[in-house]
Amino acid sequence: TMDSIWNVTPESLVTWVGVLDDGNGDSPDSVRSRNLKSQLGIVQSKPAPDQMKIYSEVAAKYLPALVDIFRQRPEASGSVTTLINILATTPYFIRFLRTPAGEGIASLQAKRVANSVGEIGRMSVDDVGEIGQFLSSLLLFQGVQDVAEEDKAILREHLPIWERKYQGRLASETAGRCLALLNNEPGMRQMMQGVKNMLESKLDKCGGPGCVRRAQRDGSDLLQCSRCKSAVYCEVAHQKAAWAAHKPTCFPPAF
Numbered sequence: 033t034m035d036s037i038w039n040v041t042p043e044s045l046v047t048w049v050g051v052l053d054d055g056n057g058d059s060p061d062s063v064r065s066r067n068l069k070s071q072l073g074i075v076q077s078k079p080a081p082d083q084m085k086i087y088s089e090v091a092a093k094y095l096p097a098l099v100d101i102f103r104q105r106p107e108a109s110g111s112v113t114t115l116i117n118i119l120a121t122t123p124y125f126i127r128f129l130r131t132p133a134g135e136g137i138a139s140l141q142a143k144r145v146a147n148s149v150g151e152i153g154r155m156s157v158d159d160v161g162e163i164g165q166f167l168s169s170l171l172l173f174q175g176v177q178d179v180a181e182e183d184k185a186i187l188r189e190h191l192p193i194w195e196r197k198y199q200g201r202l203a204s205e206t207a208g209r210c211l212a213l214l215n216n217e218p219g220m221r222q223m224m225q226g227v228k229n230m231l232e233s234k235l236d237k238c239g240g241p242g243c244v245r246r247a248q249r250d251g252s253d254l255l256q257c258s259r260c261k262s263a264v265y266c267e268v269a270h271q272k273a274a275w276a277a278h279k280p281t282c283f284p285p286a287f
Contacts, residue, residue, distance in 0.1 A: 040071045042090040049112045051097045065111040072118060084122070085280045090115070091124035092260065092283035096133060108144040108152065109163050117166040123234040123262040128287055129173050138170035139178040146183040149190045157203050160194060164206025171213040172228050184214055239263045239278060240270025259284055 036044070046052055048068035075083055098119075102112045119125045128134045145152065145167055152160055176184070187210065194207040212220030238245045238254060245266040247254060254264035255271065260282040265271040 037067060037070050038074065040074050040086070042086060042093060045071055045075075045086075045090055045115060046094045046098065049098060049115055050101055051094055061110050065114060068111045068114060072114070081280065087119055088122050088124060088281035089283050091119040091122045091128075092262075092285045094286065095119065095124060095128045096287050099128070099133065099137065102137070103140065106144065108141065108148040109155070109159055113141075113166055114162060117162060117169070120166070120169040121231065122281075123231075124260075124283075124285060126173060126232055127235055127262050127285075131287055133287060136174075136178060138167075138174035138176070139180065139183075141167050141170050142176075142179045142187065143183050146186040149186060153190075153193075157198050157201050160198065161202030161206055164194070164203055164210055168206050168209040168213060171210060172224055176214055176216070179214070187211070187214060234263055236264070238266040238270055239274045240265055240267070241273050243270055257282060261285055 043052055045068065048064045048071070050064070075086055078086075095116075098112060098116055102116060105112060116125075129137065145163060152163060155163075171179075191207045191211040191214075195204050195211065198204040198207070209220070209224070213224065236246060236254075237243075243266060245254075248266050254266055255268070257263040257265075257271070257278070262285065263274075263278055263282070265274065
């Protein structure tokens with residue numbers, strides 16, 4: 033119903049993916065994907081801090097379950113990839129990729145995209161853009177070393193086609209980004225490394241206001257937020273100073 037679409041919660045978002053049972057388990061993924069995108073559109077109309085609060089809670093609570101579903105489904109796109117792609121900018125996602133449960137996601141998605149190039153070529157430009165965005169994020173964080181050579185060859189053949197076909201659209205930009213990462217192009221590598229450093233900074237750099245330390249004053253490891261484990265500080269005073277800003281996105285993780 034429209035009421036259920038407008039009532040956006042972390043639980044409603046993951047319900048469309050199948051993490052929670054809504055009693056409509058036999059609904060086609062196309063319907064679930066449409067409903068999920070409708071709710072994500074509502075979230076994206078909110079101020080950025082409100083968006084990040086919702087995405088952080090979803091990531092903290094449900095990333096392991098979402099990735100389990102992602103691994104079980106063979107397609108390169110769908111409701112679960114849509115949601116995980118949105119969560120990729122949260123520190124929870126980046127920390128999850130560093131755990132054993134997060135290993136191999138980039139190479140798995142690269143294989144799925146390589147195996148689906150014909151189908152992807154018939155998708156809407158927005159769907160192609162989403163697929164490219166998700167793959168480029170995974171390749172950025174996990175690298176290309178585990179991507180099978182046959183998959184790299186297929187992607188290197190088709191990514192330039194998508195880059196030309198969708199010029200001026202996200203699909204073109206993300207196809208070019210994936211290609212550059214696969215080819216380890218120096219210019220793109222430097223730019224993307226800057227993006228990676230920025231996204232990983234919450235896990236690797238003190239979150240205190242204006243602080244850039246990557247260790248405590250005595251050289252020991254940064255202090256980790258005991259609640260979310262996705263923010264670090266060089267001293268307790270900086271943790272206290274940052275609490276008001278950090279609190280809305282601080283959730284106990286399920287991993």
